[in-house]
Amino acid sequence: MAQGPGRPKNIPETAVVLNQRIIPRESLDSSVPAALKLRKRIKRFALDNELDHLPIGDIVSVALDEWLTARGF
Numbered sequence: 001m002a003q004g005p006g007r008p009k010n011i012p013e014t015a016v017v018l019n020q021r022i023i024p025r026e027s028l029d030s031s032v033p034a035a036l037k038l039r040k041r042i043k044r045f046a047l048d049n050e051l052d053h054l055p056i057g058d059i060v061s062v063a064l065d066e067w068l069t070a071r072g073f
Helices: 014-018 038-048 056-070
Strands: none
Touching (some): 014 056
C-alpha cells in the first residue's frame, strides 16, 4: 500500500474541529457490513458510558481521520 506525503498542513486536528460550537458538515454516504453490528455496539457503548447522545458523524470523523493520517493523507 502506498504511503502518502503526510497529513496536509492545512487540515486541523480532529479534536480542534469537533470542539467548535458550530461545525460546517458534509455528508459521506456509506454502508457498513451488518455482521459487524456497529449500530448495536455503538448503542451499547453509549448506554454503558451513560451518554445521552453519541453523534455517529463524530465517531466516523475520528476513525477516518486517524486512518487517513496513519497512511500519510
